[in-house]
Amino acid sequence: MDLRQLSTPGAVVDLDRLERNAAWMANRAKDLGVSLRPHVKTHKCVEAANLQTGGLSRKITVSTLAEARAFATAGFDDITYAVPLSPDKIPACAQLQKQTRTFHVLLDQPETMVALEGYGAAHGLQFSVFLKVDCGLHRAGVDPASPEAVALAGRLHRSNQLDFRGILTHAGQSYRCRNRSEAAAVAAHERDVMVTFAATLRGEGLAVAEISIGSTPTITAADRLPGISEVRPGNYLFFDAFQTAIGSCSVDGVAFSVLTTVIGVYPDGRRLVVDAGALALSKDPGPTHVDPDCGFGVVVSERDCRPVSGLKVTSLAQEHGVMHSDGPLDPAWRPGTRFRILPNHSCLAAACFDTFSVVRGTELVDQWHPVRGW
Amino acid sequence: MDLRQLSTPGAVVDLDRLERNAAWMANRAKDLGVSLRPHVKTHKCVEAANLQTGGLSRKITVSTLAEARAFATAGFDDITYAVPLSPDKIPACAQLQKQTRTFHVLLDQPETMVALEGYGAAHGLQFSVFLKVDCGLHRAGVDPASPEAVALAGRLHRSNQLDFRGILTHAGQSYRCRNRSEAAAVAAHERDVMVTFAATLRGEGLAVAEISIGSTPTITAADRLPGISEVRPGNYLFFDAFQTAIGSCSVDGVAFSVLTTVIGVYPDGRRLVVDAGALALSKDPGPTHVDPDCGFGVVVSERDCRPVSGLKVTSLAQEHGVMHSDGPLDPAWRPGTRFRILPNHSCLAAACFDTFSVVRGTELVDQWHPVRGW
Numbered sequence: 216m217d218l219r220q221l222s223t224p225g226a227v228v229d230l231d232r233l234e235r236n237a238a239w240m241a242n243r244a245k246d247l248g249v250s251l252r253p254h255v256k257t258h259k260c261v262e263a264a265n266l267q268t269g270g271l272s273r274k275i276t277v278s279t280l281a282e283a284r285a286f287a288t289a290g291f292d293d294i295t296y297a298v299p300l301s302p303d304k305i306p307a308c309a310q311l312q313k314q315t316r317t318f319h320v321l322l323d324q325p326e327t328m329v330a331l332e333g334y335g336a337a338h339g340l341q342f343s344v345f346l347k348v349d350c351g352l353h354r355a356g357v358d359p360a361s362p363e364a365v366a367l368a369g370r371l372h373r374s375n376q377l378d379f380r381g382i383l384t385h386a387g388q389s390y391r392c393r394n395r396s397e398a399a400a401v402a403a404h405e406r407d408v409m410v411t412f413a414a415t416l417r418g419e420g421l422a423v424a425e426i427s428i429g430s431t432p433t434i435t436a437a438d439r440l441p442g443i444s445e446v447r448p449g450n451y452l453f454f455d456a457f458q459t460a461i462g463s464c465s466v467d468g469v470a471f472s473v474l475t476t477v478i479g480v481y482p483d484g485r486r487l488v489v490d491a492g493a494l495a496l497s498k499d500p501g502p503t504h505v506d507p508d509c510g511f512g513v514v515v516s517e518r519d520c521r522p523v524s525g526l527k528v529t530s531l532a533q534e535h536g537v538m539h540s541d542g543p544l545d546p547a548w549r550p551g552t553r554f555r556i557l558p559n560h561s562c563l564a565a566a567c568f569d570t571f572s573v574v575r576g577t578e579l580v581d582q583w584h585p586v587r588g589w
Numbered sequence: 590m591d592l593r594q595l596s597t598p599g600a601v602v603d604l605d606r607l608e609r610n611a612a613w614m615a616n617r618a619k620d621l622g623v624s625l626r627p628h629v630k631t632h633k634c635v636e637a638a639n640l641q642t643g644g645l646s647r648k649i650t651v652s653t654l655a656e657a658r659a660f661a662t663a664g665f666d667d668i669t670y671a672v673p674l675s676p677d678k679i680p681a682c683a684q685l686q687k688q689t690r691t692f693h694v695l696l697d698q699p700e701t702m703v704a705l706e707g708y709g710a711a712h713g714l715q716f717s718v719f720l721k722v723d724c725g726l727h728r729a730g731v732d733p734a735s736p737e738a739v740a741l742a743g744r745l746h747r748s749n750q751l752d753f754r755g756i757l758t759h760a761g762q763s764y765r766c767r768n769r770s771e772a773a774a775v776a777a778h779e780r781d782v783m784v785t786f787a788a789t790l791r792g793e794g795l796a797v798a799e800i801s802i803g804s805t806p807t808i809t810a811a812d813r814l815p816g817i818s819e820v821r822p823g824n825y826l827f828f829d830a831f832q833t834a835i836g837s838c839s840v841d842g843v844a845f846s847v848l849t850t851v852i853g854v855y856p857d858g859r860r861l862v863v864d865a866g867a868l869a870l871s872k873d874p875g876p877t878h879v880d881p882d883c884g885f886g887v888v889v890s891e892r893d894c895r896p897v898s899g900l901k902v903t904s905l906a907q908e909h910g911v912m913h914s915d916g917p918l919d920p921a922w923r924p925g926t927r928f929r930i931l932p933n934h935s936c937l938a939a940a941c942f943d944t945f946s947v948v949r950g951t952e953l954v955d956q957w958h959p960v961r962g963w
Contacts, residue, residue, distance in 0.1 A: 222677070224963060256907060278908045298908050301852040301864065302925040303596070324853060324924045354904075354911055355853045355862050387906065478675040479698060479729045488729050490675065490963075494940050498872040530728075532761065533630060533936055534652045534672050537728055550698045551676040562907055566868050566941075569962055588943055589598060589864075 218474070218517065218577040219553075224495035225474040226568035227555060228263075228583065229520070230575050232470035233452060237266040240434070240451050247440045252276050252295060252427070254449025257562045258471075259585035260571065261289040263452060276447045280307050283318070285586040292316040295427070297383070297447065299323055299347050299355050302330040309340055321345040321383055323357045325367055328377070335376030344371055345383040345427065350408040351401075352387040359412035365419060372421045381425030381444070382416070384409055389432035393505050395462035398436035405433055410442035435463045455561035456513045460502035466513060466522055471565060472555035474517065474572075475536065480548055487538040487548060491556060493531040495567050501559030509559070514538065517553040518577050528556060590953040592891065592946075597850040598869035600942035601929060602637075602957065603894070604949050606844035607826060611640040614808070614825050621814045626650050626669060626801070628823025631936045632845075633959035634945065635663040637826060650821045654681050657692070659960040666690040669801075671757070671821065673697055673721050673729050676704040683714055695719040695757055697731045699741055702751070709750030718745055719757040719801065724782040725775075726761040733786035739793060746795045755799030755818070756790070758783055763806035767879050769836035772810035779807055784816035809837045829935035830887045834876035840887060840896055845939060846929035848891065848946075849910065854922055861912040861922060865930060867905040869941050875933030883933070888912065891927040892951050902930060 218227070244251035253267040256278035264275055264286060272290045276297045277283045283294050292315045300308065300320045312318040320342060322328055331342055346368050349356030357364035359382075371379040386405035392398040405428050413423045428440075429447035431454075440446070453471035454464040475491035501509045511528040515521055525541040536556075558564035565571070565585060573581035592601070618625035627641040630652035638649055638660060646664045650671045651657045657668050666689045674682065674694045686692040694716060696702055705716055720742050723730030731738035733756075745753040760779035766772040779802050787797045802814075803821035805828075814820070827845035828838040849865035875883045885902040889895055899915040910930075932938035939945070939959060947955035 222963065298864070299852045299862065301850050303850055327852075327924045330924075353858060353860075354906065354909055355855075358857075476675050476677055478673045478701075481729075483732075484727060486727075488673065490672070493871075493873070493937055497867075498874070498937065499867070500872070500874070532728065535728055550701045550704075563867055563872065589596065 216579040218574055218579065221474055221572050221579070223474050223476040223553065224491040226565060226571045227472045227474050228571045228573045229470045229472070230573050230580060232468060233263065234266060236452050236454065236468065236470055240448060241269060243434065244446060247437060247446070249440055249443050250274070250445040252445045252447050253452070254278070254297070254447050255282060255286065257449045257453050258565060260583040261286065262581070262583050264291065267452060276449065279589045280304065280311065281588045282586050283311050287311060287314045295319040295321070295345070295447070297321060297385070300327055300331065302327055305331055305334045308342070309334065309338060312340065312342065317343055319343045319345055319380055321347040323347040323355055323367070325370070328367065328370060332374050332376045341376055341378055343378045343380050345380050345425070346371060348382050348384040348409065348412060350384040350386050350405050352385065354387060356384060359408055364412070365415060368416050368421050369419065379421070381423045381427065382409060382412060383427040386428065386430050386433050389430045390457070391504060392432060392461050395436045398432040398461065398463070399438055402433035402437035406437070406440050406443055413442070431458060432461060432463050450562060453561035453565065456509070456557045456559045457502045459513070460505045460509065466515070466557065467520065469557045471561040472515065472520065472557050473564060474553060474555050477548060477550055477552040480544065480550060482544050485540045485542070485544055487540070487544070489536040489538060489554065490534065491536045492534040494533055495564070496528070496531060496536065496556060496558050497560060497563035497567060498531060499558070499560035499563050511536070512559050513557040515555050515557060517555055520555060523554065592848070592948055592951040592953065595848055595946050595953070597848050597927065598865040599848040600939060600945045601846045601848050602945045602947045603844045603846070604947050604954060606842060607637065608640060610826050610828065610842065610844055614822060615643060617808065618820060621811060621820070623814055623817050624648070624819040626819050626821050627826070628652070628671070628821050629656060629660065631823045631827050632939060634957040635660065636955070636957050638665065641826060650823065653963045654678060654685070655962045656960050657685050661685060661688045669693040669695070669719070669821070671695060674701055674705065676701055679705055679708045682716070683708065683712060686714065686716065691717055693717045693719055693754055695721040697721040697729060697741070699744070702741065702744060706748050706750045715750055715752055717752045717754050719754050719799070720745060722756050722758040722783065722786060724758040724760050724779050726759065728761060730758060733782055738786070739789060742790050742795055743793065753795070755797045755801065756783060756786060757801040760802065760804050760807050763804045764831070765878060766806055766835050769810045772806040772835065772837070773812055776807035776811035780811070780814050780817055787816070805832060806835060806837050824936060827935040827939065830883070830931045830933045831876045833887070834879045834883065840889070840931065841894065843931045845935040846889065846894065846931050847938060848927060848929050851922060851924055851926040854918060854924060856918050859914045859916070859918055861914070861918070863910040863912060863928065864908065865910045866908040868907055869938070870902070870905060870910065870930060870932045871934060871937035871941060872905060873932070873934035873937050885910070886933050887931040889929045889931060891929055894929060897928065
């Protein structure tokens with residue numbers, strides 16, 4: 216079956232590019248001397264995670280308990296749930312801990328620690344825990360310069376119910392970078408903050424087995440990561456228009472696209488309307504800090520994914536995508552003409568679909584079904 | 590079962606409010622002397638559409654063929670597919686036409702008309718067609734002042750394979766209004782454009798059985814709609830933070846919310862992190878033209894949906910929602926505290942969920958499963 220036979224809007228995964236991205240990051244981790252624990256939240260597919268882990272079904276990062284359950288069922292046995300735990304989710308984590316060889320949670324709230332400890336004591340369980348650290352994003356995590364951070368690590372370390380695995384951060388501020396050298400600076404900062412904090416903890420007699428960092432921009436750009444034990448990038452497997460804009464990859468590295476059909480041609484307005492709207496691309500605004508007029512993704516040709524010069528997705532309604540051309544419309548663009556769009560943010564666009572059509576070139580070779588919900 | 594037992598993030602439908610909104614719009618259409626063909630794209634649930642149509646299972650508007658198939662299977666027998674048809678979707682529409690008493694499509698492209706006519710001739714089918722009109726949104730539709738618009742209506746009218754039902758528009762520019770009186774002006778314009786265009790067509794001897802208009806802001810605000818035969822609002826059943834900002838409804842009219850749990854409390858930053866991120870709320874930026882700092886929805890209390898003063902959803906990552914308070918954090922906000930968020934755009938937020946928990950007050954009374962995909 217060929218790409219041409221797929222209905223639109225549709226999610227397309229380019230398997231050649233995916234394999235290239237997977238191998239590239241595996242080698243990169245090896246070169247940097249760190250262990251790779253890829254995040255699966257971008258694709259949420261077992262098949263893709265198998266490529267990321269070299270078929271070992273080990274060491275992944277998840278963003279939801281639904282992902283954790285699905286990947287545990289598929290045999291992945293060393294999983295980090297990388298969103299800070301809240302007390303209500305402890306019973307579900309206990310279940311996952313029984314289902315896997317190792318299930319790591321993270322926290323930064325003393326109150327959550329007390330709840331986890333209490334649950335462990337009541338049920339005779341020991342939980343593997345990372346202390347979540349804020350290295351500058353100011354979203355979640357303890358301030359590594361604060362005495363409270365050291366105190367919480369000490370409590371984790373001393374608890375009978377908790378196995379203090381180490382410290383973990385995500386330098387999400389890398390998404391504010393404009394190029395690879397800025398991302399390299401964030402990577403160095405992320406590394407420095409964590410290695411310094413680990414030294415402080417070790418100086419207090421607290422063992423820190425793991426120092427886990429990661430985001431696709433920082434791991435792509437990092438020069439060296441001495442002292443770091445593992446990295447958790449995820450977006451790199453698909454990449455997207457955002458990552459091309461900040462220099463993490465080139466346009467021909469993007470492995471995920473949304474196939475779409477032209478439903479209206481309006482030459483007077485130099486406008487096309489396509490059937491990929493906000494429910495197929497998400498409303499992620501994209502790299503507006505690099506290009507305020509970036510629109511909603513990069514338009515490429517249906518069959519060979521070559522960028523279509525001068526054509527931009529300018530607005531999205533629920534089921535309408537509006538494109539404008541900076542010159543007169545190409546007369547070849549008619550109702551029924553198809554394009555692919557490299558979305559601004561593949562993690563959010565991929566979540567719009569229940570099925571990914573997996574292609575090599577234009578040949579459909581597989582269909583994958585991502586995990587949904589929580 | 591009570592709201593308290595639901596896991597988060599979760600979609601909650603307030604059935605009392607929903608019923609009130611359904612009855613209110615049904616009465617409004619009656620007062621305006623127009624037929625109501627509600628759009629189901631906001632909720633995509635048969636149960637909700639039954640409330641909108643007074644249990645008659647008739648006359649609905651859909652945004653995808655997947656919705657059309659699901660609602661036709663559930664017995665809805667008069668369906669308008671209100672996204673301009675493209676040639677590749679004709680066979681699916683033919684199937685739907687056989688499955689329903691009446692299935693209306695819309696088009697604005699001569700080329701699509703020719704394809705539809707050709708398919709009809711080859712398969713012995715007649716299609717019910719609306720001419721899509723642009724009344725100022727400049728997304729899709731013919732320019733009603735152009736000779737091409739009259740010519741296309743004439744071709745539709747004369748075709749043996751096509752039953753020209755009338756003209757249809759959507760004044761989506763109403764979403765740029767800042768209040769109800771501005772929306773009333775857009776409604777008057779929408780009505781005037783369509784009635785004038787119908788008169789032109791009738792002057793050319795072309796019968797125009799239906800004049801269909803509609804958006805929630807315009808139908809909510811319209812003074813009178815003489816000459817209009819039907820309206821197609823959809824969002825009104827749920828409403829959302831956007832509609833409250835432009836005056837379509839009050840906060841206690843919003844029937845859809847996202848239940849969320851606090852996972853982190855950061856007093857120094859006057860910040861909370863919750864477990865509803867971009868995959869639970871969508872990244873719709875909301876009514877920024879009314880309030881540039883509107884954030885990502887209105888935070889309300891878990892149990893009685895009262896607005897939580899001074900607390901705003903300031904940013905969204907995939908599974909993290911960040912809230913900031915304009916004063917010191919309330920000490921009652923702890924890990925595990927729950928809120929509801931009235932999302933900026935309920936159509937996009939609802940599409941994030943496979944299940945809606947339907948409540949009366951805080952009691953769970955039903956679970957609904959929206960249609961997904963295309």
